[in-house]
Amino acid sequence: MTDTMKAMLLDAAGKPLRLAEIPRPEPGPGQVRVKVAACGVCRTDLHVADGDLKHTKQPIILGHEIVGRVDKVGTGVTHHSLGDRVGIPWLGHTCGVCSYCHEGRENLCDAPGFTGYQIDGGYAEYAVADAGYCFSIPDGLGDVEAAPLLCAGLIGYRSLRMADPCKTLGIYGFGAAAHIVAQVARHRGIEIYAFTRPGDTAAQAFARELGCAWAGGSDETPPVSLDAAIIFASVGSLVPLALEAVRKGGTVVLGGIHMSDIPAMPYDLLWGERVVRSVANLTRQDAIDFLALAPRVPVRTHTTALPLAEANAALDRLRRGDLTGALVLVP
Ligand SMILES: [Zn+2]
Ligand SMILES: [Zn+2]
Secondary structure (H helix, E strand, O other): OOOEEEEEEEOOOOOOOEEEEEEOOOOOOOEEEEEEEEEEEOHHHHHHHHOOOOOOOOOEOOOOOEEEEEEEEOOOOOOOOOOOEEEEOOEEEOOOOOHHHHOOOHHHOOOOEEEOOOEOOOOEOEEEEEHHHOEEOOOOOOHHHHHHHHOHHHHHHHHHHHHOOOOEEEEEOOOHHHHHHHHHHHHOOOEEEEEEOOOOHHHHHHHHHOOOOEEEEOOOOOOOOEEEEEEOOOOOOHHHHHHHHEEEEEEEEEOOOOOOOOOOOOHHHOOOOOEEEEOOOOOHHHHHHHHHHHHHOOOOOOEEEEEHHHHHHHHHHHHHOOOOOEEEEEO
16 A cells, blocks of 8 residues: 555646645655655745746645655665755756856756746645755754745845845835844844835734834835835835835845736836846755854744645635734644
């Protein structure tokens, strides 16, 4: 009899996830199988489930903020051993031969594989991953608390690096990524100005609790002119607002994988050598750097844990913005 596992399957975009009992995946050469202890719920999962992002394997198991323990090792694995606590992020595979891989920019690889998108992810009891793309998780954080580091933390960290150097930083959309970035930025002595949906006083209070210098609605003008801004919300109309808030020479970093159309805007908003740039995926070096930095800050994540079978409710909560911090599924 084959061993089985519970998993939440996305059969097609726009459909709810379906709880199923399926065969446990077997690790191939160079791969490990991980018994999932926790898997964060990321906005990207919502974009895949809703069909904003195409080219999804079907059916697919979502989830790319996986923390678990290695429970089976494929041939040729030298990175991790049985029982190791590891994290599996969004970047599941790169080709190693394209020009981007050669330039050390594997986040832009021409033939990548992403976890929970083309490769089955962590909304399940087990997940298989290439061992070279799994990372040791620092001690001092529980499985649930560590899960959001794997995407919200990593993408937030990469976004912050693109915004640096800055002394004043605006963050638009105060969700999972923002609440981690705010801690890292404060650790570096950066003043944070948090922008939320207008009227979202809970998110604004949360931002102030985390030490943000100011919190308000995205329709408000911050009290100082900002050196840089990061937009995590998937709302294109925030781009001209953020450009208006940053000073000459400032950068607006777009940290999400999907965004609604950016409206036409006067060139004056970009004039003065302001820069708008996106952040795409992560490199393995980002993961190594950030997971070493996180305990030194130290990053403390605010999480709400839900059972795996409630993945649809978790996605709904994220869609409504009905939470502070990060949602994490526990099988
Ligand atoms: Zn490549
Ligand atoms: Zn993500």
